[in-house]
Amino acid sequence: MNLCVENQTRKKAILLAVSYVAFSGVFGTVMATAAEKVVIATTGGAYERALREAWFDPFSEQTGIEVVTVAGTNAEMRAKAAAMVRSDNVSWDLYLQGDIQASSDEHAQYAQDLSGFCDEQFSNNADLTEDACTAAGVRLLSNATLLAYRQDAFDGAAPESWADMWDLDRLPGGRSFPNFDDPWRVMAAALLADGVSREELFPLDIDRALAKLDKIRPAVSLWWKSGDQSMQGFRHGEYTIGQIWLTRAKALKSEGHPIAWTHKASFLVGDRIALIKNASNQDNALRLLEYWLNSPQAQAQVCDVLSCTPPSEAAMSMMSDEARDDMPSTEEIENHVVVPDAKWINDNAALMLERWNSWIQ
Amino acid sequence: MRKLSPIARDGVRRRFRQAFTQTSFRHYSTALSLYLLAPLFAVLIAGFLYPIGHLVKLSLFSPGLDFSAYIRVFETPLYMAVMARTFRVALAVTVLSLLLGFPVAFAMARLKGRLALVAGAAVFVALWSPVLVRSYAWIVLLQRNGMVNQFLTETGITSEPLRLIYNESAVILAMTHVLMPFMILPIFAALRSVPGEYALAARNLGATATRAFFRVTLPLSLPGVFAGCVMCFILALGFYITPALIGGPGTLMMATLIGQQATALLDWPFAAALSTVLLCLTLFFVLVFRKVLSFNRGFHGVG
Numbered sequence: 003m004n005l006c007v008e009n010q011t012r013k014k015a016i017l018l019a020v021s022y023v024a025f026s027g028v029f030g031t032v033m034a035t036a037a038e039k040v041v042i043a044t045t046g047g048a049y050e051r052a053l054r055e056a057w058f059d060p061f062s063e064q065t066g067i068e069v070v071t072v073a074g075t076n077a078e079m080r081a082k083a084a085a086m087v088r089s090d091n092v093s094w095d096l097y098l099q100g101d102i103q104a105s106s107d108e109h110a111q112y113a114q115d116l117s118g119f120c121d122e123q124f125s126n127n128a129d130l131t132e133d134a135c136t137a138a139g140v141r142l143l144s145n146a147t148l149l150a151y152r153q154d155a156f157d158g159a160a161p162e163s164w165a166d167m168w169d170l171d172r173l174p175g176g177r178s179f180p181n182f183d184d185p186w187r188v189m190a191a192a193l194l195a196d197g198v199s200r201e202e203l204f205p206l207d208i209d210r211a212l213a214k215l216d217k218i219r220p221a222v223s224l225w226w227k228s229g230d231q232s233m234q235g236f237r238h239g240e241y242t243i244g245q246i247w248l249t250r251a252k253a254l255k256s257e258g259h260p261i262a263w264t265h266k267a268s269f270l271v272g273d274r275i276a277l278i279k280n281a282s283n284q285d286n287a288l289r290l291l292e293y294w295l296n297s298p299q300a301q302a303q304v305c306d307v308l309s310c311t312p313p314s315e316a317a318m319s320m321m322s323d324e325a326r327d328d329m330p331s332t333e334e335i336e337n338h339v340v341v342p343d344a345k346w347i348n349d350n351a352a353l354m355l356e357r358w359n360s361w362i363q
Numbered sequence: 364m365r366k367l368s369p370i371a372r373d374g375v376r377r378r379f380r381q382a383f384t385q386t387s388f389r390h391y392s393t394a395l396s397l398y399l400l401a402p403l404f405a406v407l408i409a410g411f412l413y414p415i416g417h418l419v420k421l422s423l424f425s426p427g428l429d430f431s432a433y434i435r436v437f438e439t440p441l442y443m444a445v446m447a448r449t450f451r452v453a454l455a456v457t458v459l460s461l462l463l464g465f466p467v468a469f470a471m472a473r474l475k476g477r478l479a480l481v482a483g484a485a486v487f488v489a490l491w492s493p494v495l496v497r498s499y500a501w502i503v504l505l506q507r508n509g510m511v512n513q514f515l516t517e518t519g520i521t522s523e524p525l526r527l528i529y530n531e532s533a534v535i536l537a538m539t540h541v542l543m544p545f546m547i548l549p550i551f552a553a554l555r556s557v558p559g560e561y562a563l564a565a566r567n568l569g570a571t572a573t574r575a576f577f578r579v580t581l582p583l584s585l586p587g588v589f590a591g592c593v594m595c596f597i598l599a600l601g602f603y604i605t606p607a608l609i610g611g612p613g614t615l616m617m618a619t620l621i622g623q624q625a626t627a628l629l630d631w632p633f634a635a636a637l638s639t640v641l642l643c644l645t646l647f648f649v650l651v652f653r654k655v656l657s658f659n660r661g662f663h664g665v666g
Contacts, residue, residue: 081626108629176507181612183627223507225529225611240507352628359623360441363448363615 039068040286042275043082043097046073047230048253049308056303061293067286075228076100077183083278087112092280095287101272104138106348113139113276119288124295134313139276140291143301143310146248146330146339147180147187148268153260155242164195164267167243168218175242176223178235185358186347187269188215190340191245194267204343208354212361225362236261252309252328265330266338415642422635432636442620442637446644449617452535452606453599459539460546460595461588467543468550468587473559490544498608501537502528505609529611537609542598546591553587554580593649600645617641 042058044050050071058069072094074082079097086092103109120135127134134141151161156173166173179188189211190203196214198207224240226232232246236254248268254261275294277287294300301312302320309328312318318326330339347354391399422432436442471482489497504510505528512524527533557580565575603618610616617637624634 075626077626081629084629183623219612222612223526227607234502238506238508352630355623355628356439356441359445359615359620362612363441363445 037068038066038283038286039070040096040283040290041070041072041094042287042290043072043074043079043094045076045079045098046071049249052304052307056300056307057294057297058290060297060300061290064293065289067289069290076103083276084108084112087279090280092278092282094278095281095283096275096277096290098142099139099274099276101274102342102344102347104274104276105344108348109138109276112279114279114281114284116140116277116291119291123292127295129298129315130295131313131315134295136274139274140295141313142273142275142294143305143308143312144270144272145308145310146265146268147245147271148248148251148263148265149191149243150236150246150248150251150254150261150263151243152236152239153262160262160264161243162264162266164191165197167191167245167267168195168214170218170221173243176240177218177221178224178226178232178241178244178246179222180227180232180245181225181362182227183355184351185354186342187245189354189358190269190342191267192218194340200338200340203340204346205350206346206354208357212357215361248328249308249310265334268330268334268338269340269342271342418635419639422632422639425632432633433640435633436636436640445615445617445620446640448531448615449600449641450644450648452531452538452616453596455535456538456542456599457546457592457595459535460543461592463539464543464546464591465550465588468547468554471547471551472554486544486547489540490548494541494604495608497541498537498605501533501540501609505533528609529614531610531614534606534610534614537605538599538602541602541605542595545594545598549590549594550584550587553584553590557583589653593652596652597645597649600641 044053050073054069054071058071061067062069076098080099080103083094083097086094099109099113104113115137116135116139117137120137124130124135131141149161149164149167151173152175153160155175159173161167161169161173167177179191181188186206189206189208192211192214193203193207194200196210198210222241224231224235224244226235226244226246229247229250232244233250233254235241236244236246236259237257248263251261251263275291277284277291281287295313298312298314298317298320301314301317304310305312305317306322306325309325311329312321423429467482467486471479471486474482502509506512507524507526507528509527511527515521516524561579561583562575565579566572570578601618602616603622606614606616607619621634621637621641624630624637
């Protein structure tokens with residue numbers, strides 16, 4: 003081939019490539035700024051669907067602001083948010099953070115302090131729970147990790163405590179526990195089963211917990227890593243008693259499976275919505291948060307589906323009777339439901355995980 | 364600027380052209396080679412060397428020189444035990460893939476017509492389907508009420524369902540399934556380039572079919588075997604999804620540990636230290652493997 007022609011072709015190709023990059027860059031920016039939007043990272047699945055129907059879509063309709071969702075596990079979201087802030091390349095606005103992690107010092111490095119917003123908007127709102135809006139973020143909902151079981155498995159008998167989960171003679175069958183990066187729930191259940199009182203649970207006695215877990219380990223037929231896995235395992239009869247999330251137990255019940263649970267063996271956990279530092283759509287994000295706390299209707303709709311406790315008192319009264327029956331009673335909350343010691347868990351997260359890994363490996 | 368005479372200009376142009384064109388059938392000139400390799404080097408430096416350097420730096424400086432992360436890796440029994448398991452599982456997967464994959468590659472290279480198409484399709488469909496799907500397929504097969512257990516209990520071979528999943532054997536099995544195409548294809552390519560006449564010549568000189576295979580065909584396929592083994596081994600070392608889905612207690616692997624430190628605990632220096640140790644050990648084993656193979660007389664084509 004003639005060299006000149008070859009050179010020209012190459013030049014043309016380079017020119018084309020450069021103009022393509024430039025064009026798509028400009029075009030992309032134009033597209034991005036054309037519509038008002040807010041980007042929120044959630045855990046996806048049934049959870050996100052409920053939020054979208056009750057909250058995001060009505061919000062977009064009212065304000066014209068598009069809500070873009072990104073899915074990931076809690077740990078992934080946390081890591082990604084941290085990476086975005088550290089590298090000064092923030093593409094999200096809001097992300098969900100577990101209540102426990104939200105109270106850590108690390109969280110404050112990556113999430114915007116919302117105390118100004120809270121004071122201005124919600125300081126005199128009697129309808130909301132006390133911690134509905136804090137510096138760390140806005141309360142999305144409260145939820146439980148609890149003991150759930152197959153209703154037809156024990157001839158009418160029913161487990162009522164963590165100690166019953168260890169009682170393999172009276173309540174035979176496979177057991178299930180979570181096995182992910184956050185092992186405090188399993189250790190806490192073991193300690194309660196071993197006779198530790200709720201008041202003396204924290205700080206957790208890790209040695210004692212692992213010794214108690216040794217006793218049930220052969221009976222554990224499923225160590226689940228994701229909520230979907232805990233559901234799939236129940237559907238296929240992999241276990242009869244398990245420590246799972248109430249939202250997932252509720253989903254199984256809605257599917258028609260014979261599942262029941264007890265709030266007498268349950269841990270209260272919640273999700274918060276945090277505003278990431280240097281978010282590009284900060285104003286839209288704050289409007290979205292405002293909309294959530296001011297819309298008991300949306301909260302009620304979400305918690306009807308997910309069986310959670312909304313931050314608004316008014317929302318609770320709007321929920322269906324059936325959903326309210328699934329919520330813990332006042333007696334159960336006062337005498338049984340465990341509220342974890344977030345500070346201790348955050349301070350000892352690395353130690354707990356290393357001990358857990360050594361035990362489970 | 365001094366104008367070049369037409370003849371001199373032609374000379375420059377010719378030399379320039381020579382620098383960028385093939386001078387013989389087998390060899391490219393140095394300039395052309397560098398030019399052709401430049402994009403690869405650019406991608407390697409930007410996408411591999413720079414991040415790896417950053418990773419090593421992250422594990423060593425916080426901000427002063429600090430070896431505490433490495434001391435923790437080597438002093439805590441957990442990390443060494445998991446490291447050992449990771450290499451053991453990767454080795455088992457590589458050996459299994461080789462034993463199961465070589466016959467497939469051999470058949471693919473020798474088959475003709477429709478059968479060759481079927482064999483090729485079987486390998487490529489496996490390669491193209493997502494790892495996640497293939498791992499889930501194993502859950503469907505091996506779970507408590509899965510197909511295998513149903514078959515075993517209904518035929519009366521076992522009285523109650525066996526625990527087939529969430530253990531190390533299941534992880535090895537599923538990983539072998541996922542990684543086999545990476546073993547089969549390089550061996551297939553190597554075997555395809557060995558003319559069938561070589562084996563015929565050996566037979567003609569009095570070798571049995573087995574002897575002809577072991578003395579002629581197999582040695583000539585070793586570059587493919589090496590490439591397949593290295594690829595399988597390295598991919599197996601970093602496997603994340605399959606052990607997470609198929610594994611249970613007792614199957615913790617390095618990738619999971621690194622992921623935990625990076626995402627759940629945000630301890631990036633320690634995650635970087637774990638990654639660096641894994642990377643160094645991987646390079647070490649690949650070099651050892653290469654040495655061992657090229658010690659064998661006559662296999663200079665290896666690597």
